[in-house]
Amino acid sequence: MKREDFGLEAQEPDIAIGNQPLKIKEMISEERPRERAINHGIGSLTTAELLALILRTGQPGLPITDLCRQLMNDNDNSLLRLERRSRSELTLTKGIGEAKALQIEAMMEVMRRYQKEIIDKATLRLDQIKTAQCIHDRMRYRIANLDHEEVWIMLLNRRNEVIKEFRLTSGSSIASVFDTKMILKRALLEDAQGVVMCHNHPSGTMRPSIQDDSITRKLADACKTMDLRLLDHVIITTNGFYSYNEEGRL
Numbered sequence: 001m002k003r004e005d006f007g008l009e010a011q012e013p014d015i016a017i018g019n020q021p022l023k024i025k026e027m028i029s030e031e032r033p034r035e036r037a038i039n040h041g042i043g044s045l046t047t048a049e050l051l052a053l054i055l056r057t058g059q060p061g062l063p064i065t066d067l068c069r070q071l072m073n074d075n076d077n078s079l080l081r082l083e084r085r086s087r088s089e090l091t092l093t094k095g096i097g098e099a100k101a102l103q104i105e106a107m108m109e110v111m112r113r114y115q116k117e118i119i120d121k122a123t124l125r126l127d128q129i130k131t132a133q134c135i136h137d138r139m140r141y142r143i144a145n146l147d148h149e150e151v152w153i154m155l156l157n158r159r160n161e162v163i164k165e166f167r168l169t170s171g172s173s174i175a176s177v178f179d180t181k182m183i184l185k186r187a188l189l190e191d192a193q194g195v196v197m198c199h200n201h202p203s204g205t206m207r208p209s210i211q212d213d214s215i216t217r218k219l220a221d222a223c224k225t226m227d228l229r230l231l232d233h234v235i236i237t238t239n240g241f242y243s244y245n246e247e248g249r250l
Helices: 024-040 047-055 064-074 079-084 098-122 132-143 180-189 210-225
Strands: 014-017 020-023 150-156 162-170 194-200 229-237 240-243
Touching (some): 024 047, 047 064, 047 098, 079 098, 098 132, 132 194, 132 229, 132 240, 150 180, 162 180, 180 194, 180 210, 194 210, 210 229
Parallel strands (some): 194 229
Antiparallel strands (some): 014 020, 150 162, 150 194
């Protein structure tokens, strides 16, 4: 027997979420990325659809696939831009609350740790610094795509192996807070023989600024007085790096 036989019109069943019903057709729309991944492989999905699989649920009238497309559109379809977003910036996209923002942050952290693991395995944990490329490979996953500047220091032994690394500054004007005495103090405490400095340029430009030149000279002069070797100062970006040593400026 049909529903019409009981005086009822044929209609799609509803599943209530809050005060708004979610149609079965909306649920199917949300599940399409999963179905395509099963049938054609995960590589067949767009970035927005991959995000939809991770975030899982949308809002009434806003399927998760549409939400994730909007999220990627808001970030120029770039994971690099998405990674730079703060939690509060992520929540500016309709449908992204704190919970989903945390899921996105967790996904980005997994990506960074995966990249670090691959780099470490490929270069025997990058303990020995041989070239500026080694410095770049060691630090790019940490600072290349930050939306603020950070200065990191590596302390080396006689074999140019890293015995200690630490963040010197973060988020402020490098020239105004650069602390040479702190670097020398840590180097002496660790009985280091060499020093490497690196920092990022959020703008993406690899050319050093006047301030970069100034702090490089300042640190080089200070290291000489303490019989420390300043091996390099490397500027790291998502596009590559600049090495003061390779440019003959140390």
